[in-house]
Amino acid sequence: MTNATRTASGRRRNEEARLAILTAAYELTAEAGYPDLTVEGIAARAGAGKQTVYRWWPTKADILLEALALKADLKVSTADQGSFRAELDTFLRDSATLLAFPGVVPVLRSLMAEAQRDADFRRRFQDGFLTRRRAALETIVDRAAARGDKPPHLTPDLAADVVFGLVWYRVLATERLLEDEDVTAIRRLLTDRSGKE
Amino acid sequence: MTNATRTASGRRRNEEARLAILTAAYELTAEAGYPDLTVEGIAARAGAGKQTVYRWWPTKADILLEALALKADLKVSTADQGSFRAELDTFLRDSATLLAFPGVVPVLRSLMAEAQRDADFRRRFQDGFLTRRRAALETIVDRAAARGDKPPHLTPDLAADVVFGLVWYRVLATERLLEDEDVTAIRRLLTDRSGKE
Known part of the structure; x- marks a missing residue:
């Protein structure tokens, strides 16, 4: 595996994780409302770490x-x-x-x-x-x-x-x-x- | 003083109290912002009782x-x-x-x-x-x-x-x-x- 393919697949994995987080945030809000939405809940639904979420976005x-x-x-x-x-x-x-x-x-x-x-x-x-x-x-x-x-x-x-x-x-x-x-x-x-x- | 004049002056006093309360609410919000606005503060600024305020309006x-x-x-x-x-x-x-x-x-x-x-x-x-x-x-x-x-x-x-x-x-x-x-x-x-x- 070359550096280029490693970088490309890393980018794809990142992109997939981002999409999973966006989808989780949207679905949780539609289901239970914004006041109950938490970054922890979003991370759990998306199968991502809380730190990953905070690395990309400052707030829910x-x-x-x-x-x-x-x-x-x-x-x-x-x-x-x-x-x-x-x-x-x-x-x-x-x-x-x-x-x-x-x-x-x-x-x-x-x-x-x-x-x-x-x-x-x-x-x-x-x-x-x-x-x-x-x-x-x-x-x-x-x-x-x-x-x-x-x-x-x-x-x-x-x-x-x-x-x-x-x-x-x-x-x-x-x-x-x-x-x-x-x-x-x-x-x-x-x-x-x-x-x- | 007839009943009619008593009612009219009561109505006028009520109208004055309402205006004082509306003015107080507006001024306090302009000065200190909505989060710090309280019904108590409005009543105090307007020289009215808190109960009077609540009789007319349910919330700030x-x-x-x-x-x-x-x-x-x-x-x-x-x-x-x-x-x-x-x-x-x-x-x-x-x-x-x-x-x-x-x-x-x-x-x-x-x-x-x-x-x-x-x-x-x-x-x-x-x-x-x-x-x-x-x-x-x-x-x-x-x-x-x-x-x-x-x-x-x-x-x-x-x-x-x-x-x-x-x-x-x-x-x-x-x-x-x-x-x-x-x-x-x-x-x-x-x-x-x-x-x-």
């Missing part, structure tokens, strides 16, 4: 943050479909499906509440989750701009504020999530190309 | 909720100006000014975090604050509809989701509040009348 909230960010990357498509309208529609529908998945709303609520309590975590939450989600939507808006398919006054920032504003408001403040009519209303609002001032 | 969060709702009613104008665009602009600018007022953001963050922790409080927060703010914006959208001044696809609900979604997202997830360019962008997005599908 940081593990959940990464689990959610990964889930969102995998479930919410930003693939090129040749039209801004179609891609925004897919982004919103995929987000609605993700929100309706068991455990997602409680985890999001817990993370945002933690971010209010702990300003350091809020910054890590911004960098590791919120900014990453904004960047996903930005790829769609930027592609629309390159294609000449973007409404004149719509910036990636405004699109992100409207979409994620609505999602978070619904998650935190209501019992309603994103329904079909919401997806249509937001997509219509953001794709309208009149550009009237 | 409920007092703050009412203090904020009152402040928002007073500071964010919904007056008729003859045009949807002007009224929405005022509503957004007044909201931006209110958010920049010392103590408002920490209080909003504390209330929303409490709403994640306590589902009963979340319902009272919805009824006593969030729905009340939505209703304020709704009067503007309804007046625009009556005047024939409303973009065809804009509903009061969509307007509220976009405006309050953005406000809450900024308050909870970022260090940026509503700036002039945000007010312009949101106002433009919501007043565009093309109605293209």
